[in-house]
Amino acid sequence: EIVLTQSPATLSLSPGERATLSCRASQSVSSYLAWYQQKPGQAPRLLIYDASNRATGIPARFSGSGSGTDFTLTISSLEPEDFAVYYCQQRSNWPPKYTFGQGTKLEIK
Amino acid sequence: QVQLVQSGAEVKKPGASVKVSCKASGYTFTSYGISWVRQAPGQGLEWMGWISAYNGNTNYAQKLQGRVTMTTDTSTSTAYMELRSLRSDDTAVYYCARGPISILSQAWFDPWGQGTLVTVSS
Numbered sequence: 001e002i003v004l005t006q007s008p009a010t011l012s013l014s015p016g017e018r019a020t021l022s023c024r025a026s027q028s029v030s031s032y033l034a035w036y037q038q039k040p041g042q043a044p045r046l047l048i049y050d051a052s053n054r055a056t057g058i059p060a061r062f063s064g065s066g067s068g069t070d071f072t073l074t075i076s077s078l079e080p081e082d083f084a085v086y087y088c089q090q091r092s093n094w095p096p097k098y099t100f101g102q103g104t105k106l107e108i109k
Numbered sequence: 110q111v112q113l114v115q116s117g118a119e120v121k122k123p124g125a126s127v128k129v130s131c132k133a134s135g136y137t138f139t140s141y142g143i144s145w146v147r148q149a150p151g152q153g154l155e156w157m158g159w160i161s162a163y164n165g166n167t168n169y170a171q172k173l174q175g176r177v178t179m180t181t182d183t184s185t186s187t188a189y190m191e192l193r194s195l196r197s198d199d200t201a202v203y204y205c206a207r208g209p210i211s212i213l214s215q216a217w218f219d220p221w222g223q224g225t226l227v228t229v230s231s
Contacts, residue, residue: 044221049219098156100146
């Protein structure tokens with residue numbers, strides 16, 4: 001099973017700052033990597049799919065990059081509503097299974 | 110708009126079964142699949158499995174094989190997830206999410222249902 005490791009576990013930043021979240025896979029997942037945002041009491045929301053494509057309605061300050069085993073979610077200038085937990089997720093080709101990273105909590109400094 | 114609406118909270122005793130529903134609207138149900146994801150209190154996300162609404166093909170997470178069954182009713186655009194032999198560590202919020210028609214055709218979930226809290230307690 002492919003394991004996704006996210007870092008850091010917690011990131012403390014101020015509004016207006018740039019956030020860089022990392023997701024590392026235990027083996028190559030090609031570009032089959034997605035990012036989700038989850039706020040307390042809410043369902044996760046898709047931000048990025050296939051490593052670098054923004055989902056519909058997602059602001060341009062969110063961007064994704066990477067391929068293979070190393071991926072990054074960047075928020076260029078934090079807005080107050082961006083403070084949440086972020087998860088990466090992959091799908092392996094064989095056997096076809098999905099796994100999530102353990103999450104990065106982005107908190108207000 | 111595309112929407113998934115799940116059934117309400119459940120309280121079950123250990124050893125019992127639970128069946129959660131997920132009603133889809135705003136898109137052609139049989140052109141996609143549904144994945145189920147759960148989240149224990151204060152924990153991360155765990156993928157449980159996937160079903161194609163087109164042909165009923167399923168793919169379950171290894172740790173739940175034999176305890177979980179996913180089905181769909183195309184006449185009502187509703188997906189179901191049944192979990193049997195419940196244990197206390199099955200206490201979680203259960204989410205459905207729209208996924209691919211074929212498990213290899215798409216690698217993300219969007220949108221998600223609102224979640225269903227299942228509490229397992231004696």
